[in-house]
Amino acid sequence: xxxxxxxxxxxxxxxxxxxxxxxxxxxxxxxxxxxxxxxxxxxxxxxxxxxxxxxxxxxxxxxxxxxxxxxxxxxxxxxxxxxxxxxxxxxxxxxxxxxxxxxxxxxxxxxxxxxxxxxxxxxxxxxxxxxxxxxxxxxxxxxxxxxxxxxxxxxxxxxxxxxxxxxxxxxxxxxxxxx
Amino acid sequence: xxxxxxxxxxxxxxxxxxxxxxxxxxxxxxxxxxxxxxxxxxxxxxxxxxxxxxxxxxxxxxxxxxxxxxxxxxxxxxxxxxxxxxxxxxxxxxxxxxxxxxxxxxxxxxxxxxxxxxxxxxxxxxxxxxxxxxxxxxxxxxxxxxxxxxxxxxxxxxxxxxxxxxxxxxxxxxxxxxxxxxxxxxxxxxxxxxxxxxxxxxxxxxxxxxxxxxxxxxxxxxxxxxxxxxxxxxxxxxxxxxxxxxxxxxxxxxxxxxxxxxxxxxxxxxxxxxxxxxxxxxxxxxxxxxxxxxxxxxxxxxxxxxxxxxxxxxxxxxxxxxxxxxxxxxxxxxxxxxxxxxxxxxxxxxxxxxxxxxxxxxxxxxxxxxxxxxxxxxxxxxxxxxxxxxxxxx
Numbered sequence: 397x398x399x400x401x402x403x404x405x406x407x408x409x410x411x412x413x414x415x416x417x418x419x420x421x422x423x424x425x426x427x428x429x430x431x432x433x434x435x436x437x438x439x440x441x442x443x444x445x446x447x448x449x450x451x452x453x454x455x456x457x458x459x460x461x462x463x464x465x466x467x468x469x470x471x472x473x474x475x476x477x478x479x480x481x482x483x484x485x486x487x488x489x490x491x492x493x494x495x496x497x498x499x500x501x502x503x504x505x506x507x508x509x510x511x512x513x514x515x516x517x518x519x520x521x522x523x524x525x526x527x528x529x530x531x532x533x534x535x536x537x538x539x540x541x542x543x544x545x546x547x548x549x550x551x552x553x554x555x556x557x558x559x560x561x562x563x564x565x566x567x568x569x570x571x572x573x574x575x
Numbered sequence: 576x577x578x579x580x581x582x583x584x585x586x587x588x589x590x591x592x593x594x595x596x597x598x599x600x601x602x603x604x605x606x607x608x609x610x611x612x613x614x615x616x617x618x619x620x621x622x623x624x625x626x627x628x629x630x631x632x633x634x635x636x637x638x639x640x641x642x643x644x645x646x647x648x649x650x651x652x653x654x655x656x657x658x659x660x661x662x663x664x665x666x667x668x669x670x671x672x673x674x675x676x677x678x679x680x681x682x683x684x685x686x687x688x689x690x691x692x693x694x695x696x697x698x699x700x701x702x703x704x705x706x707x708x709x710x711x712x713x714x715x716x717x718x719x720x721x722x723x724x725x726x727x728x729x730x731x732x733x734x735x736x737x738x739x740x741x742x743x744x745x746x747x748x749x750x751x752x753x754x755x756x757x758x759x760x761x762x763x764x765x766x767x768x769x770x771x772x773x774x775x776x777x778x779x780x781x782x783x784x785x786x787x788x789x790x791x792x793x794x795x796x797x798x799x800x801x802x803x804x805x806x807x808x809x810x811x812x813x814x815x816x817x818x819x820x821x822x823x824x825x826x827x828x829x830x831x832x833x834x835x836x837x838x839x840x841x842x843x844x845x846x847x848x849x850x851x852x853x854x855x856x857x858x859x860x861x862x863x864x865x866x867x868x869x870x871x872x873x874x875x876x877x878x879x880x881x882x883x884x885x886x887x888x889x890x891x892x893x894x895x896x897x898x899x900x901x902x903x904x905x906x907x908x909x910x911x912x913x914x915x916x917x918x919x920x921x922x923x924x925x926x927x928x929x930x931x932x933x934x935x936x937x938x939x940x941x942x943x944x945x946x947x948x949x950x951x952x953x954x955x956x957x958x959x960x961x962x963x964x965x966x967x968x969x
Contacts (some may be wrong), residue, residue, distance in 0.1 A: 443662055446669035453673035453680075460680045463685060479676075486669075509647055512580040524576045531583050534590025541597040541632070548625070555611060563724040 440498045447490040452484070454479040471554050474547030481540030488533045495527055502527045584643060591636035596630035601625045617686045620679040627675045631668035634661065702817075753801040760798060764791045812931065814849045817857075817891060817958070821880055825863040832869060838877035847884045847891045850960055856934045863927040864895040864954045871899025871952060884960065893956040902946040910944065 458479050461472065468476065495502040502523070503515045514524045580827030605625035609618045645654040737756050741933035767788045774781040827841060868878045876898040883892045900911060909915045911932045916925035936940045 439659070439662060443666040443669075447664040447671070449673040450669045450676075453676035457680045457683075459674050460684060504653075505807065506580070506646070507577055510579060510581055510582075511577055512822070514576045514578060521576065526581070528578060530591075534586050534587040538590050538593050540596075541594050541601065541934075544601050544625075544628075545597050548601050549606070551606050552611075555608060558648055 440493060444493055444498060447486045447493070451483050451486045451490075452545030454483045458483075469550070469553075469554055471547050474543050474550060475561055476503065476547075478540045478543035481536055481543060485533055485536035485540055488530050488536055492527065495523075495530075510534055532570050589641050590644060591639045594632045595636040597627075598629035602629040615681045615686075617679075619674065620682045623675040624672065624679050627668060627672040631665065631672060634664055634668060634867065638665070653936055688885065692776065697725070713815060716760040722843070740771065749801050753798045757798050757802070760795050764788065764795065764823075767791060781866075797926070812851045812853050815854050817893065818843050818845075818848050819848060819855055820852075820858050821861055821893070824858050824865060825880070828862070828865055833874075834869065836875045837869065837872055842879065843880040844881075844883045847882055848960055850891060850958055852938055853934075857938070860931040860934050860956065861893075861895070863931045865958070867927065867954075868895055868897035868899065871897050873899065873903070876951075889959060890957045890959045891960050893958070894953055896953045898951040901948040901951055902944070903948055907944060907946060908921050911942075920959070940962075 458476050461468065461476055465472070497505065500519050505513045505515075507513045514527060516523050516527070602622075602724060603623040605618070607716075609615075609622045612618045617851060638657060642654050642657050642661075645651070645657065662875075714784050736945075738944065767784055771781065771784050771788065774784060821841075821843075825841070828834065829839070865878065865880075867916045872878060878898075879894070879896040881892075881894040881896065884890075906915075912925075932942050935956055935958070941955075941957040943955040
């Protein structure tokens, strides 16, 4: 009984606090802005978070498919490989954004139409070479799509064989099969 | 560090084009998959992954290509503004792809569970291993026994037995109803035919009576099929030549059906001795099988009737092979179930094969089916040829 009284007292206290706060905002309002103002890097952070979310979703996809089906068919196996390449590409792109835009560790300037000048905060040539190579993110993105394309082609083929053995919902059974 | 930007530009431009094209191809394949399996969430969600990926790839590629064009043409300001805009859209699309991938993962998991529940595509089955040991009294040597039981198989067999029990109950119940309905149907048919006799064929009433007669006949045929399915009494048998029985059926079908473009091939093994069977019933079986083959073949194709004697097993094999549409794998286990039919309503009762199955079982025989969709079906009737001796002994 005493415990119940204590719980009720706590709830009443919480309710009183929120009602007082609400009453205060109504009685004495401060100037408010309709939208919040963010600094310029907001776009980069959002983009980086999107890359992170993409990596997590693809990682979960690979893990769940592997965990649920230990012996995946070749089509789905290719699909998994494509997700792996997409993860690598996304990480690569995120690193490039981090070095160049987010933290400004690397600065790139065009020197004429066919050359660029790469500077970095640490004056480290290895970092510059790494950045230069990482900029060619399509070397990871294209294999991802090639695997996806072949994977889907195989899945389509497997699905056609499966349907020919087990039937398809898209056909008029009454005409095709008489028992 | 000044370095050539050419490799980056080449990889960027060619990569953009390849990715845009491939993504559209992927979208097309996923659309085909969705179309092939309408209403299935797994293909729907796969399509959404491909759609979001394609949108992302096309947008990103277009952004990169335009950026290069404006940069090379000296419009760096336009290039920068494109960069900001495509960056925002790309972030948005990346989130979309991630959501689609999360959704696909859930759907994949659930569809996998559903496949498991249906008992299909299982990679593993649960085995129970019991082990015990005892002393062999003859030579005092220890013996270890292992018994391995497939739990899934046991469960499947239990389900099949439950299904068989259910079918038997339905059979008994429907036979009772059929018996009660047969007499009133006979009376309705008799009176209808009496009324028809005095009616002018041109009148509206004559047409109505004809409709009643047609439907009563249809009802009677269903009821008779049901009764013969449920009847378990031993048929009256006589020793007959199986080939003559098949020929009678084939002649009847050829005379009464349009088989002009259907090739009928007979391949008889003449060493099959006369078999003790109920001729009327066995003819009914072949009639059902050949009529089914005829329906499956349609207007053009072939029906082969092959007989063969297996001396070692003392069994005659009669095969009816057609080049028709075949039977779907999922329906193969159900074709002998009473009332199972794929024919349109009013064309089939779903009792033909059930009745045939019952007749062949009563003859201590077997009826087997092999079929592959699009390749045709083979029905094999196996009949014992030593039945004659058995009856003689009795």
